[in-house]
Amino acid sequence: xxxxxxxxxxxxxxxxxxxxxxxxxxxxxxxxxxxxxxxxxxxxxxxxxxxxxxxxxxxxxxxxxxxxxxxxxxxxxxxxxxxxxxxxxxxxxxxxxxxxxxxxxxxxxxxxxxxxxxxxxxxxxxxxxxxxxxxxxxxxxxxxxxxxxxxxxxxxxxxxxxxxxxxxxxxxxxxxxxxxxxxxxxxxxxxxxxxxxxxxxxxxxxxxxxxxxxxxxxxxxxxxxxxxxxxxxxxxxxxxxx
Numbered sequence: 001x002x003x004x005x006x007x008x009x010x011x012x013x014x015x016x017x018x019x020x021x022x023x024x025x026x027x028x029x030x031x032x033x034x035x036x037x038x039x040x041x042x043x044x045x046x047x048x049x050x051x052x053x054x055x056x057x058x059x060x061x062x063x064x065x066x067x068x069x070x071x072x073x074x075x076x077x078x079x080x081x082x083x084x085x086x087x088x089x090x091x092x093x094x095x096x097x098x099x100x101x102x103x104x105x106x107x108x109x110x111x112x113x114x115x116x117x118x119x120x121x122x123x124x125x126x127x128x129x130x131x132x133x134x135x136x137x138x139x140x141x142x143x144x145x146x147x148x149x150x151x152x153x154x155x156x157x158x159x160x161x162x163x164x165x166x167x168x169x170x171x172x173x174x175x176x177x178x179x180x181x182x183x184x185x186x187x188x189x190x191x192x193x194x195x196x197x198x199x200x201x202x203x204x205x206x207x208x209x210x211x212x213x214x215x216x217x218x219x220x221x222x223x224x225x226x227x228x229x230x231x232x233x234x235x236x237x238x239x240x241x242x
Contacts, residue, residue, distance in 0.1 A: 008080045008113050008206040009034035012214055015170040017041070017076045018232045019222040020137040024214055028056045029070030031077055034210070037115055039161050039179050040077025042068070045143060046132040048190045050179040051079055052117075052160060057181055059188040061129040061148040065181060075214070078162060078172065082115055084202035090120060094196050100176060103163065106203060111165055113206040116178065118159040120199015125152045125159070125180050127189030140236045150189055157182035159191055170229055171211070173237055190237075 011026045023043050036054035041047070047058040056068040086106050099118065107114055128149045161178030168174055181188035213219065226232065
């Protein structure tokens with residue numbers, strides 16, 4: 001890995017999202033000023049967000065995708081300039097666990113945030129997307145109970161997102177957090193699992209964190225340090241602790 005500094009920009013906190021703070025005041029246009037790669041969600045949890053090559057996509061609960069408007073608002077998002085500094089080609093079938101293990105081998109430390117982009121042909125990708133919520137907003141552990149799970153098979157596309165240090169628990173999503181979009185930019189979602197037939201993995205290291213907090217009553221009154229924070233994150237993201 002190189003030693004160049006790259007700023008990771010984030011609006012709000014994962015713990016605020018868990019507590020039902022689903023409305024933010026940052027526009028997609030403002031978000032894209034800080035990076036060309038990233039993920040997050042939209043106000044009212046109206047779709048998963050994936051930013052690739054400077055374009056912000058909205059991944060809906062039915063598996064469809066549309067380009068987000070610059071005026072759309074986000075309550076939580078993380079972006080950075082994506083400059084691959086290391087990576088590897090995949091020429092044989094690999095599970096998500098296999099890919100993650102290889103990524104960890106290449107990372108020079110577990111104390112930084114790493115942006116990861118996996119492009120290729122997938123045997124399968126299992127995704128879920130939370131449905132749009134209505135006020136009064138429920139906490140996320142309730143919102144995810146009605147999530148839509150979709151499995152894509154024999155599909156080419158991109159899995160992209162971040163590996164976040166465990167000490168960022170509550171700020172971000174510790175461990176892996178990735179979204180998927182197909183090459184036609186027509187379908188995708190939040191990734192639960194995948195099997196890759198062949199492709200390429202590129203990795204970019206973030207060194208600095210710029211954190212923007214909402215100036216809202218709901219954020220100011222949110223419980224940002226619940227006793228069961230770890231369990232809430234795992235439940236919301238449907239993943240193991242690592």
